[in-house]
Structure formats: structure tokens, C-alpha cells
Amino acid sequence: MIKEDTLKKVLYIDLSKKKFWIEERDDLFSQFIGGTGVAIKLLHENCKYDTDPLSSDNPIIISIGPLNGLFPIASKTVALFKSPHTGNLGESHAGGRSAIAIRMAGYGAIVIKGKSERPCYIAIHGDRVYFKDATTLWGLEEGVSAASLIRRQESGAGLRTIMRIGPAGEKMITYACVTLETYRHFGRLGLGAVFGSKNLKAVVVSGKRDLKVNDFKGYKECYSNLLKQLAESDKMKKYHELGTPANVMPLSFSKGIPMKNLTISELEGLENISGESFAEKHLGRRVACSHCPVACIHLGALRKPYEDEPYFYRTVYLSYDYELIYALGTMLGVASPEGVLRLIEVVEDMGLDAISTGVVLAWSTEAFEKGLINEKMTEGVIPQWGDVDAYSQLINKIVFSEGEFFKDLGKGIDYASSKYGGKEFALTYGKNEMPGYHTGYGAHIGYLFGARHSHLDSAGYAIDKEAMIKSFDEEQFAEKIITEEYWRQILSSLVICFFGREIYTPQIILQCLKLTGFDLDEKRLTEIGKEIYAEKYRFKIKCGFDVDNIELPQRIFELPSGTGKLNKDFAEKIIGKLKEKIKSLL
Amino acid sequence: MFRFEIITCYNLSMPVFVKDANKCVGCLICMFACGRAHLATGLESSCIKVRSQGGISRGFSVFVCRGCEDPPCARVCPEDALVVRKGGGVLLKEDKCTGCGHCVKACILDAIGWNNGKNKPVICIQCGECAKSCHYKVLEYKRT
Ligand code: SF4
Ligand code: SF4
Ligand code: SF4
Numbered sequence: 001m002i003k004e005d006t007l008k009k010v011l012y013i014d015l016s017k018k019k020f021w022i023e024e025r026d027d028l029f030s031q032f033i034g035g036t037g038v039a040i041k042l043l044h045e046n047c048k049y050d051t052d053p054l055s056s057d058n059p060i061i062i063s064i065g066p067l068n069g070l071f072p073i074a075s076k077t078v079a080l081f082k083s084p085h086t087g088n089l090g091e092s093h094a095g096g097r098s099a100i101a102i103r104m105a106g107y108g109a110i111v112i113k114g115k116s117e118r119p120c121y122i123a124i125h126g127d128r129v130y131f132k133d134a135t136t137l138w139g140l141e142e143g144v145s146a147a148s149l150i151r152r153q154e155s156g157a158g159l160r161t162i163m164r165i166g167p168a169g170e171k172m173i174t175y176a177c178v179t180l181e182t183y184r185h186f187g188r189l190g191l192g193a194v195f196g197s198k199n200l201k202a203v204v205v206s207g208k209r210d211l212k213v214n215d216f217k218g219y220k221e222c223y224s225n226l227l228k229q230l231a232e233s234d235k236m237k238k239y240h241e242l243g244t245p246a247n248v249m250p251l252s253f254s255k256g257i258p259m260k261n262l263t264i265s266e267l268e269g270l271e272n273i274s275g276e277s278f279a280e281k282h283l284g285r286r287v288a289c290s291h292c293p294v295a296c297i298h299l300g301a302l303r304k305p306y307e308d309e310p311y312f313y314r315t316v317y318l319s320y321d322y323e324l325i326y327a328l329g330t331m332l333g334v335a336s337p338e339g340v341l342r343l344i345e346v347v348e349d350m351g352l353d354a355i356s357t358g359v360v361l362a363w364s365t366e367a368f369e370k371g372l373i374n375e376k377m378t379e380g381v382i383p384q385w386g387d388v389d390a391y392s393q394l395i396n397k398i399v400f401s402e403g404e405f406f407k408d409l410g411k412g413i414d415y416a417s418s419k420y421g422g423k424e425f426a427l428t429y430g431k432n433e434m435p436g437y438h439t440g441y442g443a444h445i446g447y448l449f450g451a452r453h454s455h456l457d458s459a460g461y462a463i464d465k466e467a468m469i470k471s472f473d474e475e476q477f478a479e480k481i482i483t484e485e486y487w488r489q490i491l492s493s494l495v496i497c498f499f500g501r502e503i504y505t506p507q508i509i510l511q512c513l514k515l516t517g518f519d520l521d522e523k524r525l526t527e528i529g530k531e532i533y534a535e536k537y538r539f540k541i542k543c544g545f546d547v548d549n550i551e552l553p554q555r556i557f558e559l560p561s562g563t564g565k566l567n568k569d570f571a572e573k574i575i576g577k578l579k580e581k582i583k584s585l586l
Numbered sequence: 587m588f589r590f591e592i593i594t595c596y597n598l599s600m601p602v603f604v605k606d607a608n609k610c611v612g613c614l615i616c617m618f619a620c621g622r623a624h625l626a627t628g629l630e631s632s633c634i635k636v637r638s639q640g641g642i643s644r645g646f647s648v649f650v651c652r653g654c655e656d657p658p659c660a661r662v663c664p665e666d667a668l669v670v671r672k673g674g675g676v677l678l679k680e681d682k683c684t685g686c687g688h689c690v691k692a693c694i695l696d697a698i699g700w701n702n703g704k705n706k707p708v709i710c711i712q713c714g715e716c717a718k719s720c721h722y723k724v725l726e727y728k729r730t
Contacts (some may be wrong), residue, residue: 070627072615100614104629148641158637159614182642208702210621210628219621227615231721287642290611293721295611299643317643473614 001030001421002212002517007066007108007530010042013122013129015055015198016114020129025108034108035116035519036064036091037493039080042091046461049542053190054172054197054365056115062102062203063110065494066516068291069103069211070219073500076372077102078492083189085174085356085412086431088543089536090189091452093384095289096181097495098205099162100216105207114198121164123154126209131349138170142349146201147182156206159290164202165192169398172196173410175356175433179348183319185551187353188454189432222511226503230293233504239296244322245275249544252330254468256439256461256562259330259517261362262357262426262555269335275324282337282429284317289497296499298322318344326436327358332365333385342388345397348512356412358434360398361391363413367422370468377405384539418558424554429453430545434553438463440563444556445574449582450548451536456498464563474570486529493532534585541586549577601674601712602650605675605726610646612636615714619630623715624708631709634716638716639650642709648724651675659689659698659709668709678709 001007008029010434013020028038039061046059060081067074077098083090102110106124112122119138119342120160132153137146147162152154154160161180168176169192176192177185185385186192195201206414213219229235236247251257255265271277284301299317306312318341328334328343347354365383367373379401381393397406408416413433417426429447435455437443442463445453450457460480466472471478489500494512496504504512506522512522520528541547552575557566617632624631635649638654653674660668668689669681685705690698698710714727 069629072618106712151640158635208629210626210630210703211628214624216627220626225624227719285643285645286610286611290612290614291618293613295613295722392645 001066003024004215004302004402005066005428005517006106006209007034007064007103008110009107010071010111011107011129012470013110013112013202015112015131016115017122018116018239020132029066029108030518031528032514032532033528034068035063035076035078035493035495036080036489037528038065038109039078040532040535041430042109042111043080043082044535044539046113047082047577049539050199053083053087054193056113058194058197058199058332059110060191061192062112063495064099064102064108066493066518067496067512068099069510070213070516071223071295072230072498073292073502073503074494075099075292076495076497078495079178079186079191081191081194083174085190086453087149087449087550088430088545090191090194090541091185091497091536092178092188092191093456093492094163094180094184094186094290096161096184096297097159097416098163098180098184099495101156101159101205101207103160103211104209105205105421106209108575110205111202112198112203116199118287119201121150123204123217125154125156126207137201138169144429147179147365150202150204154202154204154206154386160204160206162202162204165195165200166349167421168351169193169196170201171399171410173352173399174412174530175353176351177353179351183287183299183355188355189452190353192351195275204499214517215515219515222246222508227293227510230500230504233503235542236294236499238347239294239499242275242279243296243298245298245320245325247322248274248325249276251439252561254561254562256437257326257330258427258434258436258438258465260333261331261359261366262427262438262559265333265559267330267333270330272335273329273340275322278320278325278337279468280522282320282341289332292497295496300337300341302338302345317346318348323436324354327355331358331362331436332391334388334391335386339388341392343395346392350395350399352395355435356433357398359427360409360416361394362424363426364394364409364415365420366425367417369421369426370385370422372555373405377403379403379406396493396532399476404574406475406493407560427555429552431551437449437461437464438556438559440467441477441566441571441574442467442481444486444552444566445477445571445578448550448552448575449481449578450485451533451540457488458482462561464561467563471578474573474577478581482581483580486526486533488527489529489532493528530585536581537586547582601653602710602717602725602727603652604648604650605722606646606652606724607648609722609726610636610648610721610724612638612642612646613721615721616648616701619715623711623713630701630703631699631708632711633697634698636641637694647694650725651693652695652717653710653712655665658686661691662688664688671712673710676709678707679699679709
């Protein structure tokens with residue numbers, strides 16, 4: 001790391017004592033680069049393994065890496081915490097303005113501890129940190145946005161990030177998200193609930209500074225090369241044009257997109273919610289994270305009439321992508337773009353993780369059909385495939401109802417199904433709900449063993465895609481899953497958006513790192529990736545995660561996947577190999 | 587909201603102008619390019635500005651120097667630190683500048699940046715790097 005680089009500064013904030021201080025941690029950054037690598041070390045340091053995730057002792061670690069603010073598409077921020085949803089490692093990534101704002105404010109990481117006595121928000125403007133009262137922002141009625149009130153109060157327009165929670169976070173739903181810049185999220189694993197448990201409504205960060213590089217001329221060359229590739233390369237095209245929803249049709253042809261809780265593989269009218277259809281009928285604007293020329297964020301316009309007033313409409317913009325079309329569309333049998341957008345709006349208003357919400361609703365629908373739950377429990381609302389109104393009401397009830405059933409649903413379907421039955425069709429992995437790929441062994445086993453039980457851990461769908469043309473044995477599957485996850489530790493320590501991963505080859509990364517004062521070679525880089533992954537697993541296991549005691553949901557073996565019907569014995573063989581590899585690291 | 591592009595359309599001599607702010611995705615790539623044009627990395631030495639129009643869904647405005655032929659920023663500078671350039675715009679004589687900030691207030695386009703470290707303004711050098719790096723052709727650069 002370059003000596004003057006402010007990346008090494010870790011800002012500690014204690015909400016209980018309303019105090020903050022800065023520690024310089026060259027040791028951590030020079031060894032673990034930044035982002036997820038530094039964050040996992042800070043989590044080990046600051047979180048006791050038996051901590052209750054919703055207690056004041058659970059720290060929130062927010063971190064960035066050396067490439068943020070220097071290179072294009074290095075635009076992500078990592079958050080680590082103990083997850084209230086799974087009870088072990090919580091990790092979530094977000095873009096928006098966050099990474100650049102934190103870099104410009106002069107920090108590499110922020111650690112938030114304790115609990116505020118009253119609702120508050122934190123404003124970090126460069127080296128000034130303020131604890132602000134947020135009692136009037138808590139429990140806001142629909143239609144008043146906390147973010148817009150904060151925007152008016154705080155400086156730094158244009159360059160700041162505002163991370164905030166909605167009602168779901170305040171009510172500590174274990175899959176509440178944190179929303180940034182209206183359209184980006186720390187979505188998965190319940191960071192929103194951790195904010196809520198600390199009485200923390202929002203965190204604002206802003207700043208402005210120049211950074212240092214080793215060789216300015218070399219830096220400019222490297223930068224323009226990257227910018228050119230990001231603009232021209234075919235590898236980026238899919239994100240530029242239709243965005244991730246481009247995958248809806250191809251995945252439906254191969255039966256890889258889950259529908260109605262994995263009970264069917266064909267949905268009538270599916271083409272209406274394809275990337276093409278959204279773009280044609282609803283795409284209203286495209287926007288980007290700071291320092292990313294790709295602009296993959298697709299905002300769909302939804303025109304809504306006022307029920308009591310003819311000729312009055314309002315148009316809302318909602319960001320849609322593949323995962324949302326899956327979770328709030330195909331998974332629920334909703335095949336109209338308006339329906340999907342309406343559900344996205346409710347999920348955004350509540351501040352929930354869209355993937356978990358969709359899968360929770362899908363499980364509820366099937367559980368209702370099977371008679372495991374009844375109308376009394378659901379307070380008169382009948383969950384039915386395709387019924388957008390019913391689903392909207394249910395989402396509201398998950399957040400606001402005091403009824404026992406909804407309180408249980410607010411803890412996810414691992415919890416709900418252990419109480420009401422229906423485990424066989426509860427699509428959860430290590431207690432986290434399923435992402436949108438039923439493509440094969442790579443995807444499912446990747447979710448089960450990934451450090452954050454997400455499709456982003458090892459992108460198993462890409463392995464499955466390869467497996468369509470080549471056949472892999474158990475060893476090859478296991479090796480591919482784990483090496484991809486090692487490598488992703490590096491990307492998320494820098495912190496590069498995964499959409500740029502094909503442009504950021506190891507050679508380019510080494511070059512960028514050299515310019516920022518990290519002299520590494522490819523072998524060392526791989527070792528660091530492996531070590532970060534091992535550190536995550538150590539954390540998980542110390543929190544009680546048991547690799548020998550987790551299972552794939554039974555349902556996935558019943559409906560053919562993108563690569564055909566899955567064989568349980570073969571899955572077990574891959575799992576066996578993967579477990580050996582994980583254990584040998586610890 | 588002040589719509590900058592409407593005014594600049596009339597001045598055909600300016601080197602950089604905002605062609606269509608509606609296409610702006612708010613990526614800030616131009617701001618970083620401007621920093622590099624000022625031989626720096628980061629945003630402190632950047633003068634072009636991109637701001638959302640009160641929430642991202644409403645889109646963005648871009649504020650960039652139009653290279654006035656009779657620039658008010660230079661006129662208000664009490665130290666004669668801003669020299670009018672041939673063909674429009676100004677040059678900053680950094681040694682003369684005392685950091686009073688009058689120029690920033692005089693530019694109603696908000697096209698002057700401020701370097702807090704140096705306590706000096708950041709003045710557009712009419713290089714066109716911002717326009718060249720914008721993927722969405724929001725900005726256009728014409729050499730005069
Ligand atoms: S590709 Fe999309 S998510 Fe990634 S940094 Fe760019 S705009 Fe953000
Ligand atoms: S023309 Fe050059 S100096 Fe002026 S705003 Fe653009 S990049 Fe900055
Ligand atoms: S580079 Fe273009 S699209 Fe990006 S912020 Fe600047 S003007 Fe807007």
C-alpha cells in the first residue's frame with residue numbers, strides 16, 4: 001500500500017457512547033488488501049462468536065478496497081456482520097455511490113458498534129462524524145421518504161451515499177435490507193435488521209480528495225485501456241443493453257429459472273416478463289453506480305392511477321433485474337411486467353430482501369395449498385399463484401402484522417417450515433432462501449456451501465453451463481466451485497463489481513495493485529483468496545455452522561433442472577469432496 | 587432546475603457542451619477524467635460536476651465550463667489570477683490566487699471546482715477529456 005493512502009484508516013463508531021475514533025491498520029490492508037478480506041479480519045476482532053445478531057454487541061463492518069476511486073467499475077462496498085437470518089456469517093455487497101464516497105471520505109473501513117438509545121443516523125463528512133437524532137424518521141408513514149429528508153439536511157450532494165432502512169429493518173425482519181441511493185441494496189442476510197436493532201436509521205458518507213498512485217503515466221494508460229474494454233468488449237454487452245434480465249428467456253428454455261416454488265418448468269406468458277419485454281415497454285432510464293460506465297441499473301416506469309381521482313396518475317421508477325423477475329415473477333407465477341413492478345414497489349417500500357421475500361411467499365403459497373397453514377393464520381389473505389394483490393398484502397403483513405404466523409414468516413422459511421412443516425419444499429440453503437438458478441449441481445451445491453449461501457459466492461450456474469457440454473465428475477465440480485469462490489474473495493477485496501470480472505483478469509489486477517503499491521504475484525494472490533475464504537469458514541464454524549449437518553432441499557431433485565434431473569447420490573458425492581476441501585483449509 | 591444545455595446551444599465556440607443531459611447515467615466517469623486532466627487521481631481536482639435532479643429517478647444535470655468569451659469569473663478576481671484565454675475560458679495563475687473564492691460565486695453555471703487541500707479553485711482547461719470518456723455522448727467536444 002502507498003504510504004500516504006488513507007485506505008488504512010478504520011473509523012470506529014460506538015453508538016452507545018456516541019463516540020468515534022480512527023485506527024490505522026496497515027497490517028490488515030497490506031495483508032488482506034481491503035474489502036471482504038479486511039472485513040472478515042475485523043469481524044473476528046470485533047464480534048464474539050456467541051453474539052446474538054440483534055444485540056448491541058453485533059458489529060457492522062463496512063469496507064472498501066484499494067481499487068475503489070482509482071479504477072472504473074471498482075464500485076462496490078462490502079458489509080459484514082453476524083446475520084440475524086442465518087445466525088452466522090452475514091455478508092452483503094452494494095454499489096451506488098457508497099464505495100467512492102467512503103474512499104473520498106478517507107477511510108478503508110467503518111466499524112459500527114453498540115446501540116443508540118434513541119433512533120439516530122450517522123453523518124460522516126470526511127473527518128467529521130455526527131450523531132444525528134432520527135426519532136422523527138422512525139416509523140414514517142407511507143409516502144414520506146427518510147432518504148429525501150436526509151438529503152435536505154446533509155451536505156455533499158452528488159457525491160454522497162445515503163444508506164438507510166425501511167419499516168422492515170425497524171421491525172427487525174431477519175431479511176430486511178439496507179437501501180442505498182434508492183435503487184441499490186445490501187440485500188441479503190438481514191443487515192437492515194441489524195441497523196434496526198441498533199436504532200440506526202441511516203448512514204450518510206461524503207468526502208472529496210485526490211488519491212495517490214505510483215506511476216501517473218502508467219496509471220493513465222491502464223485506466224484508458226480498462227475504460228475502452230468496458231465500453232467495447234462483448235463481455236459487457238449483456239449488462240449494457242437488456243441488463244441481467246437478458247437471462248430470463250435463455251434460462252427458461254433450459255428450464256433453469258425456478259417457477260412456482262419449483263413445481264413447474266413452464267409458465268404461460270413468460271415472454272411478457274423477459275428482458276426484451278421490460279426494455280420495450282417499461283425501461284424508463286438507465287443509471288450507474290459511481291465510477292462505473294456500464295450503467296446496468298435498469299429503471300422501469302410504472303404508471304399508477306389514483307383510485308379516487310380520474311385522470312390523475314403518478315409514475316414511479318423501480319429498478320428491475322433478473323433476480324427480481326425470478327423472485328417476484330416466475331417464482332410466484334406472476335407473468336406480467338406491471339405485476340412484477342408492483343411487487344418490487346412494495347418490497348422497496350418495506351425495505352426487504354426481494355429474493356428471500358419472493359421465496360417466502362412461494363413457500364407460503366404451497367404450504368397453503370397443502371393445508372399446512374390456513375386462512376386464520378394468514379388473517380384472511382389467501383396466497384395464490386399470480387395474485388399480485390394478495391402477495392402485496394402478505395408482504396405488508398410480514399412487516400406490520402402482530403400475528404404469530406407473520407412473525408414467524410419474518411424469520412424466513414427455514415424457521416417457518418420447522419414449525420409448520422413443509423421442509424421438503426422449503427427452498428433454503430444454510431437458512432438463506434434460494435437465488436434464481438435451478439441450473440444444476442454447481443448452482444445448488446454452491447448455495448449450500450458458499451460462505452454467504454448466495455449465487456454470487458461461486459456462480460454455480462456458470463459451472464452448470466459448462467457442464468451442459470462437458471461432463472464433470474464429483475472432484476471437478478467440487479474443485480470448480482471452490483476455486484471460483486477463492487477468486488471472488490480477491491475481486492471483493494479490491495472491490496470490483498462482479499460484472500467486470502472478465503475484464504479484470506489476474507494480470508490486470510496485478511497491474512492495478514502495483515500502481516496502488518501492492519507488489520504481489522499471481523500465486524500470492526491466489527493464496528490470499530484462499531486464506532480469506534478460510535477465515536470466513538472459521539468464523540462460520542465458530543458461530544455454530546456445521547458442514548456435516550446441512551442439506552439440499554428435497555424439492556430440487558423432483559423437477560428437472562437446466563442440466564436434467566439431479567441425482568441425489570451424485571450430489572452427495574460432490575458434497576463429500578467439497579467438505580473434504582473445506583475441512584482441509586481449517 | 588437550471589437547464590444548462592439550453593443556454594450553451596447558442597455559443598458555438600465553446601469546446602465542451604452538454605448535448606443531452608437526459609442520457610446521463612450518473613457514472614461520474616467524466617469527473618474522474620477531469621481529475622486526471624488536472625494531473626490528479628480522485629475528485630478533488632475536478633471541475634465538472636454531475637448531480638441528480640433531486641433523486642436519481644429524475645435523472646442528472648451536468649455542470650461544465652462553457653468557456654465564456656467575456657468570463658465573469660476573471661472579472662471578479664481581485665488578484666488577476668484568472669487570465670482570459672484566446673477563444674474563451676480562463677487560465678489560472680496559481681501563484682497569484684489567494685483562494686478567496688469570488689470566481690466560484692461568479693460562475694452561475696457552477697462550473698468551477700474547489701480543491702480544499704490547496705484552497706484554490708479548479709478551472710477548466712478546455713481539454714475535452716470529460717467528453718472523450720463519456721460512454722453516453724452526453725457531452726460533446728469541439729476543438730476551436
Ligand atoms: S455494472 Fe451495474 S452494479 Fe456493477 S458497478 Fe456498474 S452500474 Fe453498478
Ligand atoms: S474540458 Fe477538461 S478541464 Fe474542462 S471539464 Fe472537461 S475534463 Fe475538466
Ligand atoms: S461520463 Fe457521461 S454519463 Fe457519466 S456522469 Fe459524465 S456526463 Fe453523465
